[in-house]
Amino acid sequence: xxxxxxxxxxxxxxxxKKGIVESEVKLDTDKLNADNLLSAEQKPLxxxxxxxxxxxxxxxxxxxxxxxxxxxxxxxxxxxxWDFENLGISxxxxxxxxxxxxxxxxxxxxxxxxxxxxTTGDKYLFFAYGMNxxxxxxxxxxxxxxxxxxxxxxNNALAKNWNPSDIILLNIYYxxxxxxxxxxxxxxxxxxxxxxxxxxxxxxALKNEVHFIDIYSFMKDNGADYLISYDGIHPxxxxxxxxxxGVIEALRSYK
Numbered sequence: 001x002x003x004x005x006x007x008x009x010x011x012x013x014x015x016x017k018k019g020i021v022e023s024e025v026k027l028d029t030d031k032l033n034a035d036n037l038l039s040a041e042q043k044p045l046x047x048x049x050x051x052x053x054x055x056x057x058x059x060x061x062x063x064x065x066x067x068x069x070x071x072x073x074x075x076x077x078x079x080x081x082w083d084f085e086n087l088g089i090s091x092x093x094x095x096x097x098x099x100x101x102x103x104x105x106x107x108x109x110x111x112x113x114x115x116x117x118x119t120t121g122d123k124y125l126f127f128a129y130g131m132n133x134x135x136x137x138x139x140x141x142x143x144x145x146x147x148x149x150x151x152x153x154x155n156n157a158l159a160k161n162w163n164p165s166d167i168i169l170l171n172i173y174y175x176x177x178x179x180x181x182x183x184x185x186x187x188x189x190x191x192x193x194x195x196x197x198x199x200x201x202x203x204x205a206l207k208n209e210v211h212f213i214d215i216y217s218f219m220k221d222n223g224a225d226y227l228i229s230y231d232g233i234h235p236x237x238x239x240x241x242x243x244x245x246g247v248i249e250a251l252r253s254y255k
Contacts, residue, residue, distance in 0.1 A: 027225060030223050033226075047251060050083040051082045051084045052126065054107060056129065056131055058131065058173055060089060063235060075243075079244070094129040094146055098136050099138040099139070100140065107127070108153060117160045122162075122166070125162050126170065130172035130198070133197060134172060164208055168250075169201055171213070179228070218242070219242055223238060227239030
């Protein structure tokens, strides 16, 4: 017994060390991928018109607990020369009801009053929702309800003279699994739940023939964990720069 215990402890320590090394290697690889993307020259792109951005804290521009100027909305708009309105509100969802309560700041409830009537000077209408819908893992925030409420929002946009080709949906950003613990919900959301919501967003875009940007995969391939701030869910400055690159590359294909 005296000989088995040290071997058992040695195995645990060895496993922990291996995990730490693998984590460090992954972070180094993530940093390299992000650095390669961000150091690559970007060809100029001019997109005339005005853009409107609806979303949550990542649209608003939070990194950790502070809004930073170098967020993806500002970066994209500056690069392409847009007049724009950032209509992101921290903590908001797409769905109308969360845990039995009607959220007045949900995109569902904002749709009628806040989606603007399209004018000749307007170019794009962005929607970037789902992170909080996933994180608020309660009985009434389901993929089925998310799809229903998202469709309601798109219907309102179409009724205000926005064409399908004017509307852009981003799926849910890459984050660390630990990020979902910030919502203080038991059980916390999982990576699998995020995947199902991302598939729902893609299906909504296909059904309505609107633009879709798979920003989750773009972040995963170009920095992953290196792009996320200390809270596990909001991007850091590099994360916002990568998101902006992904959006700009998508815009090139729309011209």
